[in-house]
Amino acid sequence: MDLHLEHVTLVYPDGESTLTAVDDVSLTVPSGTTTALLGPSGSGKSSLLAVAGGLTPPTSGSVTLGDGEPLFTTTTTRDVATRARLDRIGFVFQQPQLIASLTALEQLELLSHLRGKRPSAAREHALSVLDAVGLGPWAHKRPGTLSGGQRQRVAIARALAGSPDVLLVDEPTSALDHERGTEIIELITSLARELGAATLLVSHDESTLDAVDRREQLVDGRLVETSPRTSPGTSPGTGEAA
Numbered sequence: 067m068d069l070h071l072e073h074v075t076l077v078y079p080d081g082e083s084t085l086t087a088v089d090d091v092s093l094t095v096p097s098g099t100t101t102a103l104l105g106p107s108g109s110g111k112s113s114l115l116a117v118a119g120g121l122t123p124p125t126s127g128s129v130t131l132g133d134g135e136p137l138f139t140t141t142t143t144r145d146v147a148t149r150a151r152l153d154r155i156g157f158v159f160q161q162p163q164l165i166a167s168l169t170a171l172e173q174l175e176l177l178s179h180l181r182g183k184r185p186s187a188a189r190e191h192a193l194s195v196l197d198a199v200g201l202g203p204w205a206h207k208r209p210g211t212l213s214g215g216q217r218q219r220v221a222i223a224r225a226l227a228g229s230p231d232v233l234l235v236d237e238p239t240s241a242l243d244h245e246r247g248t249e250i251i252e253l254i255t256s257l258a259r260e261l262g263a264a265t266l267l268v269s270h271d272e273s274t275l276d277a278v279d280r281r282e283q284l285v286d287g288r289l290v291e292t293s294p295r296t297s298p299g300t301s302p303g304t305g306e307a308a
């Protein structure tokens with residue numbers, strides 16, 4: 067399902083005043099595609115991701131999936147947002163945020179349990195997702211015995227295990243070297259395509275983003291530039307502005 071952000075504005079209280087972190091942003095991420103969100107520090111990337119994922123209600127505007135009812139609006143209650151996140155949205159954060167005492171497989175099974183899945187079906191599915199991220203042989207390892215790249219792959223598998231409509235990814239490569247960072251972006255975009263997840267990915271590092279379908283630029287909370295997908299082998303940012 068396509069993800070639609072419609073006239074999203076997010077204003078934070080800032081002492082006696084207010085700060086507009088996201089300013090009237092409208093954006094569609096088609097199902098199965100990956101849009102990278104770029105922009106300087108403080109431009110509102112994480113804030114926009116937080117609204118897209120129902121972590122923060124927008125001050126105005128809405129988040130919709132497909133042609134359905136809005137998923138997150140100014141009035142969405144915390145309980146409704148939590149359920150929508152569990153059922154429809156996968157998150158990958160800068161740090162993998164894994165539970166140290168659980169194996170890779172158990173990290174995925176825990177969420178399946180929260181979603182009310184049968185344990186045997188959940189295990190089989192979790193193993194197939196770990197296979198898809200190249201971690202089949204490491205399914206029974208705990209985070210402490212995995213590399214940084216492997217831990218991020220567990221986080222990606224965990225985010226995708228519930229077959230979410232939307233995948234939201236915040237700086238997934240900041241703790242990785244260039245080669246592993248590029249591999250992680252390639253993995254995310256190919257799995258998003260395979261699973262039909264509309265994927266919005268915040269990144270500082272344009273050099274790892276050859277595989278993404280689209281780039282958007284935020285400055286002072288506003289979208290300023292849209293570029294279509296660059297062909298493999300061409301340098302980024304050479305597309306015509308839309």
Ligand SMILES: Nc1ncnc2c1ncn2[C@@H]1O[C@H](COP(=O)(O)OP(=O)(O)OP(=O)(O)O)[C@@H](O)[C@H]1O
Binds near residue numbers: 085086087106107112
């Ligand atoms: N919880 C908050 N309360 C008040 N202001 C906030 C809050 N979170 C972010 N801000 C402010 O909103 C603006 C946008 O911040 P945001 O973290 O979304 O930007 P960003 O582009 O993700 O930055 P970075 O790349 O450094 O993570 C900044 O001015 C920031 O200081």
